[in-house]
Amino acid sequence: MPAKSIQTRPVHPDIERILLEESQLQARIKEMGKQISRDYAGRKLTIVGILKGSVIFLSDLMRAITIDCTVDFMCLSSYSGKGSTGVVRFLLDLRDSAEGRDLLIVEDIVDTGLTLHYLLDNLKTRGPKSVEVCALLDKAECRKVPVYAKYVGFKIPNHFVVGFGLDYDEKYRNLPYVGVLKTDGK
Ligand code: 5GP
Numbered sequence: 001m002p003a004k005s006i007q008t009r010p011v012h013p014d015i016e017r018i019l020l021e022e023s024q025l026q027a028r029i030k031e032m033g034k035q036i037s038r039d040y041a042g043r044k045l046t047i048v049g050i051l052k053g054s055v056i057f058l059s060d061l062m063r064a065i066t067i068d069c070t071v072d073f074m075c076l077s078s079y080s081g082k083g084s085t086g087v088v089r090f091l092l093d094l095r096d097s098a099e100g101r102d103l104l105i106v107e108d109i110v111d112t113g114l115t116l117h118y119l120l121d122n123l124k125t126r127g128p129k130s131v132e133v134c135a136l137l138d139k140a141e142c143r144k145v146p147v148y149a150k151y152v153g154f155k156i157p158n159h160f161v162v163g164f165g166l167d168y169d170e171k172y173r174n175l176p177y178v179g180v181l182k183t184d185g186k
Helices: 022-039 055-064 114-124
Strands: 015-020 045-051 069-080 083-092 102-110 130-138 151-155 178-181
Touching (some): 022 151, 055 102
């Protein structure tokens, strides 16, 4: 294959505009990985990926973290289509005990904060040494309950976004950028 045959992928027709390009995402994730590696040096870091939206972010973030760490997953449901139902359900729990561990919850986006608030309350009852939150995106103006994320990739305005792991009815997770969905998004 010739060295210069890089093909640019066309923007998906359901996307109104790109909010965060792949290169911006990668650069910021590298910075976040460095900061987390510094902050957790010498500690027992367990990354808790929240399925499914965090998977792309998580896999890039983990490779930017240079200290020893383990990973576990949880799956919670509060969203249906484009809106939060406000009712949080556990679909998958941690495999390992949280006791004595430094937990770092990795989320795709914090919106109302309801999901994380519920999750943090739950995890704190399990005797972890510490619990912090790392979110790729933060829609701070949409908060209904106070939630503190120590690590935030990008603060974004109140738009429904997809791509880089985020979906609309399970679609668009594989887009390499974060984009605003057209209002008639299918
Ligand atoms: P919260 O409980 O903070 O309102 O919502 C958290 C979850 O809702 C996120 O983990 C994500 O799955 C979903 N969510 C919130 N805002 C958006 C958005 O703009 N786009 C997508 N695709 N999902 C979102």
